[in-house]
Amino acid sequence: MLPIRECVLQTPGYVPGEQPQTNDFIKLNTNENPYPPPPEIFDALQAELPKLRLYPDPVSTKLRKAAGAVFGVSADNIIAGNGSDDILSIAIRTFVNPGEAIAFLDLTYSLYDTLARIHGASIIEIPTDENFALSEPIICPEAKLIFLASPNPPVGKHLNRDYLEKTCAQSTAIVVIDEAYVDFSDENHLDFLQKYDNVIISRTMSKSYSLAGMRVGFGMASQSLIEQMNKVRDSYNLDRLSQTLATAALESHSYFQTIWQKVRRTRSRAIAALRDLEFFVFDSDSNFVLASPQWMSAAELYAQLKERKILVRYFKHPRILNYVRISIGTDEEIDRLLTAIAQIKAQK
Structure with missing residues (x-):
């Protein structure tokens, strides 16, 4: 066996x-x-092709600075990942011991369940109402990590902002707010980063920035959380071409x-x-x-x-x-x- x-x-x-x-x-x-993304972002690739024999920047410095300029946060508050799925995995491995609990809604992005099970975590499914919406703040003291997507798939609506904020304020867990689709709406939760030191906002460039094939995402949080997540991140988790294209895309905001x-x-x-x-x-x-x-x-x-x-x-x-x-x-x-x-x- x-x-x-x-x-x-x-x-x-x-x-x-x-x-x-x-x-x-x-x-x-x-x-x-x-x-497609604007064709001029591909111009930046030419300078990188001769450098493919060299390792990429392990901490994606230029990319994080470009992201910080767009999102209005310091580069020190950003970790770059191989898609936002990488950020979710890093969060689990940073904050949850095997056997501890991870919570998420009973209808949401199914990868949360897969990542939690592979890690050996216990799972708490938070019930949604008949419209698949959050009907009250989440009170889940046994959870070490809570995943909440807003907008939440597969329905695609934002979660109730008041309930979400009360969850962040009252929870002893790390709360990951997954904003993969947020650019197609008028609302985001970046202001929560200034209010709550237990919040991580994840973003991806796969949807709104037309780079699904390059796999680039971000986690934004307090510097103390980012410091710990960087210990868990793979040493070279974004290649040269992904960093270059994603930086150019952010500069074409x-x-x-x-x-x-x-x-x-x-x-x-x-x-x-x-x-x-x-x-x-x-x-x-x-x-x-x-x-x-x-x-x-x-x-x-x-x-x-x-x-x-x-x-x-x-x-x-x-x-x-x-x-x-x-x-x-x-x-x-x-x-x-x-x-x-x-x-x-x-x-x-």
Whole structure:
């Protein structure tokens, strides 16, 4: 018998969205930004290519300074990671001993559960209400770490800000507020960093900054927390090219702000059109919507769309069995999706 840890054997593992191996799909299943970054950010790569024989900056100095300028915090309050998933993993390994408790909502980003189980932590699921929302502040004294995504997938709405702030104020745990989708809304929680020394804000450049393929994320917290997390971080967790492209993207912040507004306009149009097609659709603060067809099972709709080379996300979570999550694509992609849905509905 191979010596595999019991908690690993018992963990089913995280299941990412399908990545098709051909280019003929409309891909609305993994919340990527449908628009490319500005071409000028790639100019910075040329100077780095001859340096690939050298290790990258282990602490991503230029990148953290660029992030600090955008987010309004000191570079000393930022840790860079291989996507925000890396930040989540670092937080667990920094603040939670195996066997101690990690808390998160009963419907949220499923990687929280996977990371906790692989670490050997115990899990506390915080119940959400019938709208999958937080109905009161979280009082969970046994938790060492609490993961809270706002906006919270797969619904895509911000958590109640008052409840979230009271959770941070009252908790003895480290509270990680995962803001992967925050740039597609008017709200964030960066001000919590000035109020609470137990708060970590995580961000990613995969969604709003169109760099999902480069895997860059950040954790922002008090300097004392960042210092401890840096002990746990892999020594060279971001390569040269990722650091260079991400820095250039942050320096093109105004370009991306225009893109975020374009996504939001398409999102509003998609929600209205889906409701006209007899879907129940949650309002969204993200670059995706959670929608339930009222005339067909979500599983069947997912399958029929896939036959038409359109991918949306279908989860087998018992609370959302009749929902699909639809990433907001370009206007053309959303038009093709809506046309396909109308055709499927007409054939019922």
